[in-house]
Amino acid sequence: MLGGTGEARALAQALADTGRYEVLLSLAGRTEKPSDQPVPFRIGGFGGADGLAAFLLDGRFDLLIDATHPFAMRISANASEAVAAIGVPAFALRRREWVAVPGDRWTNAWTVTEAIEKLGPSPRRVLLAIGRQEAHRAEVAPQHFYLVRSVDPVEPPLVLPDVQFVLDRGPYDVEREVSLLRNHRIDAVVTKNSGGSATYAKIEAARRLGIEVIMVARGPAAAMQTVATVEEMLAAIDHLFPPAMNRGV
Known part of the structure; x- marks a missing residue:
């Protein structure tokens, strides 16, 4: 999971609580003192899309989740390119945008x-x-x-x-x-x-x-299936990997 957001941490905790998944959280390292994380994590880049693709293959990962900040467009673009090249399933977790309401200027x-x-x-x-x-x-x-x-x-x-x-x-x-x-x-x-x-x-x-x-405003959305909440992401993952499969991600 590419993380660094509160939603990424919450999703990592929820996945860990199921006992069905092995989760590795990757942080870009732009924050000097990252929050405590509920799963194993790494810090740093991958060397572009090719480096990320190689990392996913070497680690035999079954799924990539892009739960980075909505404005972390470079890593999201690299993630989309990497999974497209190697055929690994991927989801993006993107919180909904704010919308102006009466009284806003x-x-x-x-x-x-x-x-x-x-x-x-x-x-x-x-x-x-x-x-x-x-x-x-x-x-x-x-x-x-x-x-x-x-x-x-x-x-x-x-x-x-x-x-x-x-x-x-x-x-x-x-x-x-x-x-x-x-x-x-x-x-x-x-x-x-x-x-x-x-x-x-x-x-x-x-x-x-x-x-x-x-x-x-935000830039273009990630070129992968996108959901807006942790609950929707858990449902999407369950659909991809039904509980009866009992396999790790």
């Missing part, structure tokens, strides 16, 4: 760079909640104040005149998010449409305060 963007551009030329106070990998893209618009939130420190440090950092990991609470936005006088939130409940509180808080959210 969303401005849509296709990339983080476009989202920064849509802040406009006048100075604003921005919560930048896109993770650390692309935080440097804010450097093209140094006129804004940025409150940058990430799980791990942004490296190298951002070259910006007015920036503060918050190291935190979801799930987040709505009331705390409201306080965060108010205390820093935030008037725009830049985030990715990751979906799920763990980080949705900032969206609700922005709605409550009438703050604009510049929402970066």
